[in-house]
Amino acid sequence: MSDALPTESSSPDRGTSAAPYDALLLLSFGGPEGPDDVVPFLENVTRGRGIPRERLEEVGQHYYLFGGVSPINEQNRELLAALREDFAANGLDLPVYWGNRNWAPYLTDTLRDMVRDGHRRVLVLATSAYASYSGCRQYRENLAESLAALRAEGLPVPRVDKLRHYFNHPGFVDPVVDGVVASLAELPEDVRAAAHLTFTTHSIPTAAADTSGPEEAHGDGGAYVAQHLDVAELITEAVRKRTGTAHPWSLVYQSRSGPPSVPWLEPDICDHLEELHGKGVPGTVMVPIGFVSDHMEVLYDLDTEAMAKAAELGLPARRSPTVGADPRFAAAVRDLVLERAAAERDESPVRCALGALGPSHDLCPVGCCPARTPKPAAAGADAPEF
Structure with a gap:
């Protein structure tokens, strides 16, 4: 940080x-x-x-x-x-x-x-x-x-x-860091130092990712992927400072839905666990940075499916908590x-933010995260007058 x-x-x-x-x-x-x-x-x-x-x-x-x-x-x-x-x-x-x-x-x-x-x-x-x-x-x-x-x-x-x-406010980041450190400590001691940090978030269609954020942020993965990568780097560096260990890490996705013909962000968490196991990684902590609380997609896709996959592979794994x-x-x-x-009130407040991206905009600009089918949206530069 x-x-x-x-x-x-x-x-x-x-x-x-x-x-x-x-x-x-x-x-x-x-x-x-x-x-x-x-x-x-x-x-x-x-x-x-x-x-x-x-x-x-x-x-x-x-x-x-x-x-x-x-x-x-x-x-x-x-x-x-x-x-x-x-x-x-x-x-x-x-x-x-x-x-x-x-x-x-x-x-x-x-x-x-x-x-x-x-x-x-x-x-x-x-x-x-x-x-x-x-x-x-x-x-x-x-x-x-x-x-x-x-x-x-x-x-x-x-x-x-x-x-x-x-996503990059310290009050959101700091509790996640604590959870990762605690989860690493729960892994067997002989795998802890080389454990992989697997940051997870909700998969979305690649077309939606590419157009996420303001128009100037559109591109491969858009603001959605960039923001998650920035937070993952922040957390990894904070964990290094706390533990003295620089853990390898990756960003993966979960909870995809929709027809197979529509491209979504990958790799999937379970596919990634198989890849880690194939590379000889001794253990992992799954870090659900894309979720504010431990709701159903965390309980089922991570605590149920992904943990079952890790057990099948014989890969020691823990899941760190969300902010809640x-x-x-x-x-x-x-x-x-x-x-x-x-x-x-037309004052100039200092905006708390960590990482390389800085604080986000207050008002969503025109062209920000465009709708699949155009609909009126409140609380933005293109908001209708009521």
């Missing part, structure tokens, strides 16, 4: 004013909370794609292994509590709400509650740290749809702004809220 960049311990004193904002919305993906929810939830996720029910029931088996319950909603409740606790402890008087794209509490319902509670300037924290269509613009499209629904109901329509990408509701992440969100509020 660059010592010239701010760290959490040296974060600037931003005061406690969130003005002009009067509420924060935690916006997430959602997940089923019982067996009867699984197929309806998957129908919500895949609406408009023409996927047959039989295929949804097949995918639903992943959830049934865990009682039909995705952990994501409970993890969001924990993050919600952590944010409220951090805000209160640090004098930030800003109510925090929670809404989901695909399951209760639904985004439109939450925004309706917010405007009825009198809120008109809303900041949005999406539980996705990186630039991509599915990780950023699609959330913005959902916001635009919900705001249009409020307008159609004759309700006041709040202004919404989305917090910048936080770590107090440092809650503090990072507070920092991002106060930073954005200061910028909206």
Whole structure:
């Protein structure tokens, strides 16, 4: 990590004013909370794609292994509590709400509650740290749809702004570093020093990756791949400083879906484990940097499938934890809220960021992570007027 960049311990004193904002919305993906929810939830996720029910029931088996319950909603409740606790402890008087794209509490319902509670300037924290269509613009499209629904109901329509990408904020990076160090210590001592760090994130279509981020970032892998590579380097270097060992590392992908004819980012995590084993690598720590919490794609694709593959190969493996509701992440969100509020007041806040890429933009520019089918998207330079 660059010592010239701010760290959490040296974060600037931003005061406690969130003005002009009067509420924060935690916006997430959602997940089923019982067996009867699984197929309806998957129908919500895949609406408009023409996927047959039989295929949804097949995918639903992943959830049934865990009682039909995705952990994501409970993890969001924990993050919600952590944010409220951090805000209160640090004098930030800003109510925090929670809404989901695909399951209760639904985004439109939450925004309706917010405007009825009198809120008109809303900041949005999406539980996705990186630039991509599915990780950023699609959330913005959902916001635009919900705001249009409020307008159609004759309700006041709040202004919404989305917090910048936080993949390289120290409050996101530092807890991951701690988890990697702890996971390395859990490996057998004779393989620990030569263990490989396998950074994982959600695979997306290569076309979506190539057009992720602002237009100037478009190209091979776009901002999506560049941001993950930057974070992986940050974590690897921080682990070296903590342990004295420079571990080899790679970025791989998981959780791909869609037809085989569509190219997605590779290599897949299980294929990569086979490759490591074939090269004589003695052990690995899987680091899910692409995920904010240990939700279903972490529990099934890593803890179930990938760990089973590692066991089959006889490859010692551990999976390090995600950030979740770590107090440092809650503090990072507070920092991002106060930073954005200061910028909206035409101040010039110092922006905490680690690594080579620096802080992301506040406002998604035109052409950033373009939609497959053009749709209105809120909280961007091309946002519609409501």
